């Protein structure tokens with residue numbers, strides 16, 4: 001679904017720097033996605049820094065990372081300064097909304113993963129459409145999609161990260177196109193999964 | 209071939225700061241590397257471990273940081289280029305060795321990596337280890353990105369050798385865990401073996417020797433100060449009458465801010481890469497002619513204070529600011545907006561930080577012990593065994609610290625690695641509640657053994673549970689002396705935990721398999737009820753971390769568990785176990801039921817042993 005509220009991309013074609021913030025839950029493959037984008041930038045000679053926080057990924061906590069490209073050197077993305085927010089989970093999309101401005105592009109997976117307080121029945125998971133409406137009200141453009149079901153269609157639920165990368169590349173906001181990303185998926189992801197990953201990337205790419 | 213060995217000089221790679229450090233060391237011909245794992249340093253050791261299987265490089269996971277440094281010191285004194293890496297708090301453990309090693313010095317280059325963690329991403333404090341350079345007198349380099357991490361590591365070996373002194377390479381999480389584009393240099397082969405020449409009156413630090421060596425160290429420091437004044441890592445750039453002095457990752461924020469605030473013709477920047485000894489002459493040259501100086505450094509006012517001293521000594525009165533008046537905080541890592549805001553305030557510029565909406569209250573998502581984690585089973589058993597009774601739970605550092613959160617809540621006191629055992633003894637002497645302490649296996653070897661011996665000697669009265677999951681799980685499954693499962697198959701442990709415990713003088717020792725729930729509860733009850741015979745009781749709760757077990761054995765999981773209609777919604781599974789595979793659901797008629805997520809369930813069977821409504825089923829492929 002595409003939500004109304006599309007504003008003009010902040011600095012149009014004269015952009016010289018890109019800040020992409022990733023958020024998700026441990027196990028969703030956010031770090032692989034940031035790494036792929038970083039390697040694609042390297043392939044196309046675009047200056048890039050990828051920042052990751054290791055440590056808690058395995059145990060179901062929030063995992064945040066970032067890719068900054070072009071003239072920016074700072075590995076950290078401040079609140080209000082993300083050009084793109086890649087949210088692998090809807091609740092985390094809303095939690096990371098502070099990173100965005102009225103210009104940001106947000107790509108959000110709508111398939112929820114319950115935190116423990118929710119799955120133990122202590123609190124309710126917030127309504128997904130409601131959360132997406134809040135996000136869309138504050139940003140330039142929101143693309144919300146069920147990346148999990150698309151990934152399943154490609155052959156593995158684990159390919160949510162590839163779906164979301166595909167959707168991002170379709171927006172043509174970065175200084176390179178889909179090809180280098182696909183090249184990196186071919187060379188850098190595990191052999192038995194390459195086909196599934198490319199398929200998932202393509203399914204994501206179809207989403208506009 | 210390992211990716212850091214295959215690449216040619218001149219080629220470009222996207223490398224983590226930690227990988228760049230390893231590559232820099234390889235380009236310097238490193239022969240000997242030691243570590244004790246700890247975030248954000250762990251990937252340095254983990255890469256050396258894999259590389260050491262391919263080239264003639266000696267690598268070890270040492271038992272703790274002090275041991276790692278002393279081992280590496282011997283190699284360096286024998287002429288081998290060596291590296292010892294650790295997280296910041298590890299240097300506290302190694303500090304005793306560090307302080308005197310600074311006197312003794314080295315022959316082969318020795319680089320000590322201290323990976324600091326501003327913002328405490330995965331640490332118990334955010335101490336600023338730059339003060340260790342000042343305290344010990346060792347020279348220190350601080351990279352700002354991956355390229356510098358490589359270059360400074362390579363240069364650190366030369367610096368260390370030419371002054372015969374260890375060099376500190378101090379990083380922060382954002383350098384260790386950022387990937388940047390790095391142009392590689394040429395690899396140099398390691399040296400096969402060193403040679404040690406006896407020289408007791410320089411290498412055995414009795415007071416007579418130490419007195420002389422201290423004076424020597426101060427001479428070295430003096431020479432190193434000259435090096436710092438000419439270091440290629442200390443560079444000034446830009447033009448204008450304002451100045452910024454900065455280091456490490458903060459440099460990136462400053463450069464971005466100058467560009468974004470369009471200050472290119474108004475601010476000069478002095479970037480210090482060699483931050484100790486302090487390049488006073490270089491700094492004074494920089495200060496001269498400038499009107500005001502902002503010092504941008506994370507954590508403590510380390511450079512700021514040295515800069516102020518240098519300015520005062522040479523009669524300069526310009527304004528130098530940093531940490532005062534909350535211009536820049538002494539806590540947490542920086543971010544770009546914070547630096548722009550501080551610069552705007554100090555230099556009186558027009559800048560509006562982006563407006564940030566305080567988001568709505570959302571359910572938190574703290575990390576949790578994995579489904580099937582044996583730590584959860586142990587905690588459950590201890591709580592069941594205690595029944596209505598309570599106890600104080602001193603705990604320690606590792607995955608098992610996550611027992612802190614509800615519903616387990618089995619953590620009451622923690623300082624640092626090893627504090628569980630020693631503080632348990634203190635609690636048992638200081639107050640009347642029973643004490644049950646928890647420590648992981650890697651942590652026990654790291655720093656639990658001395659505390660245990662102390663407890664036996666001083667008749668402390670508590671129960672210590674050693675959570676033996678067969679690996680150092682928290683930091684990435686590194687081996688320790690008690691490891692039994694290996695990729696080559698099971699092997700007897702090099703050091704048996706039970707034998708160590710008995711060897712420490714503990715008579716009441718019990719080994720349990722926590723996944724056998726009823727048996728474990730029964731055995732623990734007996735131990736706890738033996739409270740009348742005071743002393744130290746040790747329960748070794750032994751069951752491998754399932755993630756580790758699956759990785760090394762390649763064994764596929766065959767069973768998962770499901771909740772049947774027998775469930776009467778007593779909620780004990782949710783309220784007492786807190787396994788992330790369980791979900792509380794409501795159907796269309798708002799009728800509540802409990803479900804186990806098949807993808808998450810690891811088949812440990814603990815829930816099935818506590819509840820008749822849970823039954824096994826074959827895992828679908």
Ligand SMILES: Cc1ncc(C[n+]2csc(CCOP(=O)(O)OP(=O)(O)O)c2C)c(N)n1
Nearest residue numbers: 246605606607608648649650651680681682
């Ligand atoms: C002095 C020091 N060194 C290293 C660390 C990093 N660290 C945190 S937990 C841990 C190891 C935990 O292993 P173990 O005790 O076996 O527990 P597990 O994670 O396997 O449950 C390490 C090395 C630290 N916090 N302090």
Ligand code: SF4
Nearest residue numbers: 577578581607681753
């Ligand atoms: S990684 Fe292993 S030891 Fe750590 S929480 Fe998960 S199962 Fe437990």
